[in-house]
Amino acid sequence: MRTAVRQFARQLVPALVALASFTLLLGIIYPLATTAVSQVAFGGRADGSVVERDGVAVGSELIGQPFLSPQYFHSRPSAAGAGYDASASGGSNLGPLNADLLGTVVERVAEYRAVNGLDARVPVPVDAVTASASGLDPHISIANARLQARRVAGARGVAEGDVLAEVDAAIDQPALGVLGEPAVDVLALNLALDARFGAVD
Template sequence: MKTLLRPAVSLFVLLTVVTGIVYPLTVTGIAKFAFPNATEGSLIVKDGKAVGSRLIGQNFTDPKYFWGRPSATGPMPYNASGSGGSNQGPLSPALSDAVKGRIEALKAADPDNKLPIPADLVNASASGLDPHISPEAAAYQVARVASLRHLPPADLKVLVSQHTEGRQWGVLGEPRVNVLQLNIALDALR
């Protein structure tokens, strides 16, 4: 029995050290060296304090700010521990009611806006955490934000343009605007 037990325990200890300590520390060290910002959560720091992440949306409801995509996480919007879509199909009455409510909220916040409402302002993303909106969704909100902040709309259009990120590597995805970064820059306009 001892002849079988000793090699088994030795192998168990060796593999525990290699796979439980050496490998994770090596991978973490390489990641921290190669991708330092991402390994720290891609945090956005303002005045020495972390205010959010570039990768997770935040719930802006004040009409003086640009609003992001609706979040399907519940019960709290943009809850990273509850990431996931609503799984409601295009014929779902619940989805239809949610979209109608979002359209009504956008119209109530800016009743004079006659532009077509971009889809990403009324439909949640698959993860429910998307921090980006399309440049069209940001442009849709310029008049409301400019009016409430008493700023020229042209200044906000420039700000949106400055915060529009292009396609990744020039070919992947669509142009997008990070809502948190845009709203931080908006607060800095004062």
């Protein structure tokens, strides 16, 4: 036993030096070098892909925002803080049979149909009534966007066809055509609507 302790103690010097050296190399030099190269090569991306409108930062290309006005396409339900709180990302983590989840979905289905003037027989796209994993999902499905188009067009007093054209333009196609799902970028779509038809007060 005593030899084992002595043997162990002898290893502490290399252990301390190794940890200190690796901290210098991997904890300081590596992240700083990555930051330096990233800032030079991909400045905007490395800083969060911030979107500006009239010189004011109004969001990030990659992070979803809450939308509730009828003139805007609505994002998915969010479990991040009070909704789309980018400093509290996360999902609901409710189990598939959890009564809270099922009760909330019933309410969301009814509200979605009411807000968008849909018949009670119209099935509601699943992404419209479920919370995303991050709570910051910037996308909705094409099916979800198309069902919202009539309401948005009515609220803005424009033709539904024009709004649908903007929906098509806001689809992020999967990388290389197959990686992931095609999805409608809600913030980009709503900013495009404001630019074309005028902003909402």
